[in-house]
Amino acid sequence: MPLIRPAAVAQDTIAETRELRRDQLDGNDVHERRRAARALSGDPAAAPVLAAHLECELDPRVRDALFGSLVAIGGTRVAELVAPFIGSDDAGLRGGAVEALKSLENDAVATLDALMSDPDVDVRILAIEVTRAWPSALAIPRLVRVFELEPHVNVCAAAVDVATEVGTSDLLEALQVLRSRFASEPYLLFAVDIASDRICGNPERSA
Amino acid sequence: MSVLAQRATATLAISASEYQKFCEYFYRRTGISFAENKRYFVDKRLLDRIQKTGASGVEDYFARLRRHDANDEIEILINLLTINETYFYREDHQLECLANGILPEVVSGRRKGDGIRIWSMPCSTGEEPYSIAIYLLENWPQVDDYDIEIMASDIDTNVLRAAEGGIYDARSLHRLSPDLVRKYFVSAGAEGFKLIDAIRQSVRFTKVNASDVAEMRRFGSIDVIFCRNMLIYFDDRSRRQVVESFYDSLGQGGFICLGHSESMSRISSLFEVRKFPQAIVYQKCGGPR
Amino acid sequence: MNMHLVMPAEPVPEDVSPQILVVDDATVVRLYYRQILEREGYRVEEAINGIEGLEKALQIPFDLCIVDVNMPMMDGYTFLHALRREPVTHAIPALMTTSEAGPEDHQTALRAGANAYLVKPVSRDQLALYVAALLGRSVA
Numbered sequence: 286m287p288l289i290r291p292a293a294v295a296q297d298t299i300a301e302t303r304e305l306r307r308d309q310l311d312g313n314d315v316h317e318r319r320r321a322a323r324a325l326s327g328d329p330a331a332a333p334v335l336a337a338h339l340e341c342e343l344d345p346r347v348r349d350a351l352f353g354s355l356v357a358i359g360g361t362r363v364a365e366l367v368a369p370f371i372g373s374d375d376a377g378l379r380g381g382a383v384e385a386l387k388s389l390e391n392d393a394v395a396t397l398d399a400l401m402s403d404p405d406v407d408v409r410i411l412a413i414e415v416t417r418a419w420p421s422a423l424a425i426p427r428l429v430r431v432f433e434l435e436p437h438v439n440v441c442a443a444a445v446d447v448a449t450e451v452g453t454s455d456l457l458e459a460l461q462v463l464r465s466r467f468a469s470e471p472y473l474l475f476a477v478d479i480a481s482d483r484i485c486g487n488p489e490r491s492a
Numbered sequence: 493m494s495v496l497a498q499r500a501t502a503t504l505a506i507s508a509s510e511y512q513k514f515c516e517y518f519y520r521r522t523g524i525s526f527a528e529n530k531r532y533f534v535d536k537r538l539l540d541r542i543q544k545t546g547a548s549g550v551e552d553y554f555a556r557l558r559r560h561d562a563n564d565e566i567e568i569l570i571n572l573l574t575i576n577e578t579y580f581y582r583e584d585h586q587l588e589c590l591a592n593g594i595l596p597e598v599v600s601g602r603r604k605g606d607g608i609r610i611w612s613m614p615c616s617t618g619e620e621p622y623s624i625a626i627y628l629l630e631n632w633p634q635v636d637d638y639d640i641e642i643m644a645s646d647i648d649t650n651v652l653r654a655a656e657g658g659i660y661d662a663r664s665l666h667r668l669s670p671d672l673v674r675k676y677f678v679s680a681g682a683e684g685f686k687l688i689d690a691i692r693q694s695v696r697f698t699k700v701n702a703s704d705v706a707e708m709r710r711f712g713s714i715d716v717i718f719c720r721n722m723l724i725y726f727d728d729r730s731r732r733q734v735v736e737s738f739y740d741s742l743g744q745g746g747f748i749c750l751g752h753s754e755s756m757s758r759i760s761s762l763f764e765v766r767k768f769p770q771a772i773v774y775q776k777c778g779g780p781r
Numbered sequence: 782m783n784m785h786l787v788m789p790a791e792p793v794p795e796d797v798s799p800q801i802l803v804v805d806d807a808t809v810v811r812l813y814y815r816q817i818l819e820r821e822g823y824r825v826e827e828a829i830n831g832i833e834g835l836e837k838a839l840q841i842p843f844d845l846c847i848v849d850v851n852m853p854m855m856d857g858y859t860f861l862h863a864l865r866r867e868p869v870t871h872a873i874p875a876l877m878t879t880s881e882a883g884p885e886d887h888q889t890a891l892r893a894g895a896n897a898y899l900v901k902p903v904s905r906d907q908l909a910l911y912v913a914a915l916l917g918r919s920v921a
Binding site for chain 1: 512513636690711
């Protein structure tokens with residue numbers, strides 16, 4: 286009979302401990318580095334160290350643990366430490382930073398507003414993506430500002446895409462402002478109309 | 493007319509735009525699309541949830557789905573909108589892929605008598621791990637050459653207990669040929685059919701919470717993981733972490749099979765996409781990218 | 782004579798219009814392309830990132846894919862590399878789109894395996910023209 290009943294599953298011998306030292310973030314073993322990153326999630330003083338290791342860590346699992354611990358620590362300082370990675374050449378770091386800022390919410394507001402004025406178009410686009418996960422109270426005012434003032438068409442397009450999903454009627458007026466600002470841009474006209482349609486819902490209610 | 497009667501006759505309907513908006517949200521979250529002809533199917537269930545949650549309407553319900561505490565409701569909604577049954581040889585094209593594609597690769601470079609470790613997680617009431625056992629015995633030419641360990645886990649002790657008991661009704665067996673039923677089951681009277689001891693005792697069932705990193709770490713050097721129709725219910729962060737745990741549990745070159753309508757695209761880029769004739773599966777390759 | 786004549790069943794008309802895969806993480810962009818392409822008579826499938834795009838391309842015989850550069854999980858360049866590596870998909874024409882217009886971006890796209898490159902936002906005429914050209918169709 287080729288089927289063998291597996292042995293009972295052993296208890297894990299290496300417990301997740303909060304006692305790990307920061308220098309274990311530099312270890313050769315991925316699991317050790319990840320454990321070290323996780324272990325620092327309750328230590329606010331470790332935030333700069335965690336962020337510094339994002340600069341050189343290549344393993345996506347350890348990066349995830351570093352971002353995760355930063356988010357767990359929270360606070361505006363963490364948001365400031367994470368923000369620069371939005372402009373990284375590394376797609377994984379950019380993505381991790383976006384997810385972290387999404388989770389930080391209120392703590393990330395000031396940082397995000399600065400990112401939304403960044404000279405780099407791609408940074409502004411990613412900053413807008415962060416608002417997709419935020420509560421309406423935080424997201425809507427930022428989207429309004431983009432619709433009224435943002436000069437680059439693709440940044441506006443990114444904001445309209447977010448509005449399509451999370452927009453409320455508070456956005457309708459600003460969407461029309463955007464529509465008139467880019468009256469010669471067919472994609473944007475299309476996008477604004479879709480967003481307005483999704484926001485309004487065009488309810489067909491029976492009596 | 494009384495107020496109550498008036499409320500009863502004021503029916504809520506889902507507009508075309510609201511339907512579109514919901515589909516866009518659902519597709520982004522799960523990868524599942526609904527064709528236009530599913531309109532009635534989706535509307536009915538959405539309206540049901542709007543009513544059950546006490547939402548004032550479609551917009552209010554959508555707003556609730558975006559809240560931090562929404563995961564329980566999202567799980568209920570996904571459950572309603574997807575087909576969740578378990579029975580023997582469900583999605584057997586994956587079992588075919590296991591025997592014809594995955595295992596031949598796994599064992600290339602292994603010697604006869606070497607072990608193979610397969611993990612069914614979640615295993616629910618056991619149909620999946622037992623199906624793997626039966627299918628391999630019946631269809632894999634090299635099945636006698638290796639020591640195959642099948643592990644099965646779930647968070648729910650009730651289903652684990654049922655799985656260990658190995659008693660199933662006719663509905664659960666409907667995809668098995670009469671020959672297979674005769675070969676692997678004995679009658680259990682009114683309760684249905686009982687799996688023969690040789691198969692029942694060859695699978696080890698363990699309670700595991702997929703989100704518990706320490707519990708998951710107890711499983712290592714796994715060659716193939718079947719994780720079907722579980723990740724779809726988790727939020728973004730949780731499912732990424734579960735998938736990371738699976739990655740750690742797999743040996744190098746190990747494979748993971750998700751449910752038919754599931755994909756790593758919403759979860760993680762850790763795995764390499766592998767196409768076999770019968771299925772798309774995911775493989776763990778070398779070290780860090 | 783031992784001939785068995787079987788009346789053929791009523792043939793089901795096969796849809797032979799080209800199938801196009803649109804890979805972009807923006808919902809509205811995919812919707813926009815879908816409307817334009819369906820009006821041109823093409824069939825459209827969508828994917829929100831390179832992983833989903835690759836999975837679909839491995840299962841459906843697309844005649845063309847339109848892929849954006851910046852997407853989470855797997856970006857456009859990585860998707861194209863994978864497409865060109867897999868025997869089943871390596872010859873699919875690919876139109877790459879991007880928000881940026883630098884000359885290096887154009888070269889990077891071509892080196893990654895794109896056949897053509899458009900800067901967003903893409904106009905209806907541009908899309909229809911490029912798609913027709915890449916499908917080898919007359920645009921008259």
